[in-house]
Amino acid sequence: MGLLSLAIWTPILFGVVLLALGRESQVRAVRWLALIGAIAGLLVTLPLLSGFDTSTANMQFVEKSLWIERFNIHYHLGLDGLSFWFVPLTAFITVIVVIASWENITERVNQYMGAFLILSGLMVGVFCALDGLLFYVFFEATLIPMYLIIGIWGGPNKIYAAFKFFLYTLMGSLLTLVALIYLYNKSGGSFDIQTWHQLPLGGTAQTLIFFAFFAAFAVKVPMWPVHTWLPDVHVEAPTGGSAVLAAIMLKLGAYGFLRFSLPIAPDAAREWAWLMITLSLVAVIYVGMVALVQKDMKKLVAYSSVAHMGFVTLGFFIFNDLGVAGGIVQMIAHGFVSGAMFLCIGVLYDRVHSREIASYGGVVNTMPKFAAFALLFAMANCGLPATAGFVGEWMVILAAVKFNFWVGMGAATALMFGAAYTLWMYKRVYLGPVANDHVKELQDINCREFLVLGVLAVAVLYMGIYPKPFTDVMDVSVAQLLQHVAQSKLP
Template structure:
């Protein structure tokens, strides 16, 4: 068992162990076991970075075993400069989520913590699978723990939100399964994704494959107009569910474009780039305007996520290194920033049991430490230079300007809208005099809350000030992907 297998199955094993501890009287022990499991799972991913050779685009830490011999299905794992970051991000966010639910979850604590650890392992499996069927199994299996998390620990409309989340993402993935089966037969009965990258497919077949993959991954991102499940899921999910949903699960769809759509159907990708760029710009501009009128903090940040992920899909289909690298950086930074934003909303909700912006005001007077953290994360969400939220968006805007100045100008309006809705929310919630007796009695963050916010604050500032380690690792994988798409077009 290699490092990637450990990164997948160690959290799953801890999750299954926690499911066996069935009494709430054991909640204290459950929390510590969950924390140990999350920390160990993160620890085994660190050598993936320290031992990574950034000078090559080849897959590294590869594991390959026969799984289903009759159909030539292999348990095939590996990471390159693109996927390695998401393995680390998944394990890192899982620690934050365990700490976030430490005092808040008092019922079925073992099932709550177990679901997140199992989900963490499955998501690592998505990012490291090199066998098409194995990818599909992990991709679909992630729906089950998140469905349970929303449906059991969510808000008043949790069952509706959980069903909507499950049906949207499941139906979107069914066409992908058809595409995988087609590729299996075209590649002489192989599910090897790297083999599929080299298949000489005619344009009409590529167009159909691109459409099938697009339906699966666009829903997961989510792209406009198939984004409507996300605000409902975020609003009803518990804080930890919103953090994982925004920080990791949205990235599964974006990652699918890089691993399947672009390298397997490169000619179709070139032919349909206008469609994806158009939908991405709609998400960036229109959804930014939608976020401006929200009265629920969670819904505002949920729409903000759709707009920020619009930058990701925009960057992918520019076909230049600035755009693609910027989009990947944006995916990582969005994991830190959006996760922190939802944690801040969770801190307030735990005290006030309200997410309505109008119910707050003057929080800085009673929670000054917390307000300082919230200000940093709000500035990062608005794309302030020096924070993680700026780097990826700026790279994508520069990449867009290289393709077309006016498209770049439209994309840049997102920074204006992002600043508008984020600062508007911060002003109404945190600034001004205390006008609400409930706000007047608020207590500032405790040591546990300070720790999880401080760790994310360090990550946001580190990535904003010094993004070089991230771009260096992904450089060769990105250039190799772009070369593959360009060469295919010339042929």
């Protein structure tokens, strides 16, 4: 078993063991076992960091064995510069979420922790899969634990939110399955994704395949106008569910564009780039304005996620080295920042049991340490220089200006809207005099919460101050992808 298999199956194995323990097991032992499983899942990804060769665009850590012989389906895994950072990021966020959920989940703790560990392994599988059907299995399987996390441990409208999440994502994915089967037949019975990259496809076929993939990946990102499930899901999901959804699950769709849409249908991607750029700018500008009027903190950050992910798709479809690399950097940075934002909201919700901005005011007077962390993450969400939120957005804006000045101007408005809705929320929640008795009675963060937010703060600052390790990994792979996309695949 190679490193990638260990990264996938270690958390899944621990998750299955947790599910098998039963409800009556000691809660303390369950929590520690979940933490051990999450840390083990992170530790097995660390050799990837030292063993990855940044000078080549070839797949590394490759594992391949026959899975279903009759249909020539392989258990085929590998990483390149496009997917590399998402494996340790997924494992890292899982550890953070397990620690953050230590005390606020008191019912069915083994099932809650087990679902997150299984979800972690499945998401790593999505980023590693090099077989089309294996990718699809992992991609769809991630729906099940997240559906249960929302539906069991969510808020008052959790069933509605869980069904909406499941139906939106499943309906889009069905068209993708049709595209995968077409490519399987077209390639002479192969599900190998890299083989599909070389297929000479006609213009009509490329367009149909491009939009079949678009149906699944646009919903997952989510792009405007198929983003409406996200605010409802975030509002109802438990804190850990929101953190993982924003930090990792949204990236599955953006990664799908890189691995499938661009290299398999390059002519269609170039032909329909104007549509993708338009939808991305609508997400950046319009959804940013929608975030301004939100009264619920979770909804505000959810709409903020849609706007920030608009930067990612914008960067991908201006076909520029800086833009694509900036989009990937933005995906990683958004994982740290949005996860931290939702965990901060969770800290307040655990104490006051309200997500309404009007329920707070003057929190800095009673929770000064927490308010300092929240300010850092709010500034990163605005795109403040020297934080992770700045790097990717700046790269995409520079690439957009190079592509077209007005596109760059539209993208840059996101920095203004981001500052407006984030800082206005911070002002109303944290600054000023103590607003009510609930805020007056608040206790500052404990050691566990300080540890979670402190680790995320280090990650946000490190990536903002020294992004070179992140960009070095992807440069060669991005250059190869763009060279591939520039070449016509028309027969």
